[in-house]
Amino acid sequence: MTANTGETTLDAFHRGDFFVVQPARGGHRAGMDAMMLAAAVPGGFAGRLADLGAGAGAAGLAVASRCPAARVVLVERSPQMAAFARETIAHAQNGRVAGRAEVLEADVTLAGKARVAAGLEDSAFDFAIMNPPFNEARDRPTPAALKRDAHVMEPDLFERWVRTAAAIVKPSGAVALIARPQSIAAILVALSGRFGGCRIVPVLPRATEAAIRIIIRGTRGSRAGLAIEPPLVLHGETGHGHAPRADRVCNGRESLFGD
Amino acid sequence: MTANTGETTLDAFHRGDFFVVQPARGGHRAGMDAMMLAAAVPGGFAGRLADLGAGAGAAGLAVASRCPAARVVLVERSPQMAAFARETIAHAQNGRVAGRAEVLEADVTLAGKARVAAGLEDSAFDFAIMNPPFNEARDRPTPAALKRDAHVMEPDLFERWVRTAAAIVKPSGAVALIARPQSIAAILVALSGRFGGCRIVPVLPRATEAAIRIIIRGTRGSRAGLAIEPPLVLHGETGHGHAPRADRVCNGRESLFGD
Numbered sequence: 001m002t003a004n005t006g007e008t009t010l011d012a013f014h015r016g017d018f019f020v021v022q023p024a025r026g027g028h029r030a031g032m033d034a035m036m037l038a039a040a041v042p043g044g045f046a047g048r049l050a051d052l053g054a055g056a057g058a059a060g061l062a063v064a065s066r067c068p069a070a071r072v073v074l075v076e077r078s079p080q081m082a083a084f085a086r087e088t089i090a091h092a093q094n095g096r097v098a099g100r101a102e103v104l105e106a107d108v109t110l111a112g113k114a115r116v117a118a119g120l121e122d123s124a125f126d127f128a129i130m131n132p133p134f135n136e137a138r139d140r141p142t143p144a145a146l147k148r149d150a151h152v153m154e155p156d157l158f159e160r161w162v163r164t165a166a167a168i169v170k171p172s173g174a175v176a177l178i179a180r181p182q183s184i185a186a187i188l189v190a191l192s193g194r195f196g197g198c199r200i201v202p203v204l205p206r207a208t209e210a211a212i213r214i215i216i217r218g219t220r221g222s223r224a225g226l227a228i229e230p231p232l233v234l235h236g237e238t239g240h241g242h243a244p245r246a247d248r249v250c251n252g253r254e255s256l257f258g259d
Numbered sequence: 260m261t262a263n264t265g266e267t268t269l270d271a272f273h274r275g276d277f278f279v280v281q282p283a284r285g286g287h288r289a290g291m292d293a294m295m296l297a298a299a300v301p302g303g304f305a306g307r308l309a310d311l312g313a314g315a316g317a318a319g320l321a322v323a324s325r326c327p328a329a330r331v332v333l334v335e336r337s338p339q340m341a342a343f344a345r346e347t348i349a350h351a352q353n354g355r356v357a358g359r360a361e362v363l364e365a366d367v368t369l370a371g372k373a374r375v376a377a378g379l380e381d382s383a384f385d386f387a388i389m390n391p392p393f394n395e396a397r398d399r400p401t402p403a404a405l406k407r408d409a410h411v412m413e414p415d416l417f418e419r420w421v422r423t424a425a426a427i428v429k430p431s432g433a434v435a436l437i438a439r440p441q442s443i444a445a446i447l448v449a450l451s452g453r454f455g456g457c458r459i460v461p462v463l464p465r466a467t468e469a470a471i472r473i474i475i476r477g478t479r480g481s482r483a484g485l486a487i488e489p490p491l492v493l494h495g496e497t498g499h500g501h502a503p504r505a506d507r508v509c510n511g512r513e514s515l516f517g518d
Contacts, residue, residue, distance in 0.1 A: 184447065202461070210486040227469045228443070230463055
């Protein structure tokens, strides 16, 4: 559900449990990807979570909404999108999550002292989630600068984002990310030696179609093997509505990994 | 169906379309993995195929059985297993495929001139399939030497096997392999820059259980992106019989990638 006020929209998520204020045009608009990513966090999660590249805050707030003891930090480098994230938290209808959410304007790709100086301190989080800009430059150039910022993949993107996630989560903390299947090798290489026990869920539009996204969760320092889980199938064989499990997962009623 | 004669067994595959003579004990016994791997070859395939690490020849003969114009070379380094492969081809009930199959006793991991000298010549094949030994040494030590030979993973195994596959297939030729999900990163790294357009099928025991195998097919020199296909689900929610699609795939009635 979207309420359009010209420049911005107010979008309801989780069947109206929380709302996101975001640009009507030109920016990266949050939706399904953010909801599926948030569903990778266990329902009982009660720690501090960083939403890296949070945009207007949809994924982070979805965690705060589903996990009533979770505290979330929305990390966003674009001043415009960080302003939307602040507006989202402050919105009157988000009172249930507002006290457990804050915005940190910082570039996720910073390293070392520059990262710490930007507010992303070592071992400061229990969980990091990320929806890195996934379209490589050659795929589809987008005119609007805001949109390009959120969508264009830079070289070594996963390496730099996962490096930051590994630095800021505590030992035995976790990371989850959503990306295109094409990126699986780059992601696994970046996770290697940092996060283990990785579990991958392919997201299929329909049961007979190839995956359009993958969601990966890993645990800091784990030596457990990788697992490929059954896919999340978005739609039934006919019609445009969500399949029952996808509906529950995207609306904060069920976690993606059954925990 | 197995006819056991003490030292060896005669196993029917593809509902009796062909048979495999293999050791009753101690060796790596062919079964489902070989059949699923063979199903990765398109039904209309009519070229020359190398079955790398062929054992007694099950996967290669499954291709020859399903693709009536295919010619297959069973590449096996163990003299004992190569002898079983020769016995398999010569078996009276394999007359339909015998004229299109041969054994090459050679080590797949050889490189350069040693590989060529062993009979694995550059660009000599249209397709290579492989079921590399997939259990890492620390997983489960097996006493029998033959079994260890087929099951123990050596360092850089995928790199060496895929390097050979890339060398022996023609430009625009293809490779297919079956492995454990844990090996996906090592496999994708080995394929990178050699085979593209990779398509991955996770194999699930049941629809709600994590994958026990992955099957990957790639095309030499392709620049197409990677795809994760819908899983192959082996069993229905109850009972031990095969689900209908798995039954067709494992019995040579349907290819894995719909071609």
